[in-house]
Amino acid sequence: MGTAGKRLIRAALATAGAVALLATAAPAANAATARNGICERGEFCLYYGYGFTGSVSDFNGSIPNYGSTQPGCYEFKGTGTGKGLCVKNNARSAKNLTSIWVVKVFYNSNYGGSNVTYNPGGQGDLTYIATxxxxxxxxLVS
Incomplete structure (x- = not known):
């Protein structure tokens, strides 16, 4: 076998080794999956109960109107009390697990009225707009 043939075999073995290494490497961290009923890093989450209790509804963006009746409302998806109920006027606490977003929860649809603001990493009960x-x-954080 000539020099060119040996180089070709070495290159093929190196490529196969790199592919095998990639196949056994640890998987990348999964991104949050909005609307799956699990409050994950990168999401904003509303809870049915005070103190982050009951079912959860998880989001990855702004929602201008939660909707008030099925089948067109955003609902609590996580396990626990409140599962399946519409979020509107039923959320009692929230967590902001984003790193670059300030999230404001508003009294009215279309971002109107009073609001409670959650900075990145912030959490707490909805206080005066709880019902x-x-x-x-x-x-975006400014």
Whole structure:
């Protein structure tokens, strides 16, 4: 076998080794999956109960109107009390697991009225708008 043939075999073995290494490497971290009922890093989450209890509804963007009746409303998807109920006027606490978004929960649809603001990493009960919450808005941290 000539020099060119040996180089070709070495190149093929190196390529096969690189492919095998990639196949056994640890998988990349999964991105959050919005609307799956699990509050994951990168999402904004509303909970049915105070203190992050009950079912959760997870989001990855602004929602101008939660909707108030099935089948057209955003609902609590996680396990626990409240599962399947519409989010509108039923959320009692929230977590902002994003790193670059300020999220404001509004009293009215279309981002109107009073709001409670959650900075990145912020969390807490919805306080004075706990029984009236209809939309939320993502804003880049300034």
């Amino acid at each position: 009236e919450n209809a939309s939320h808005l993502y804003e």
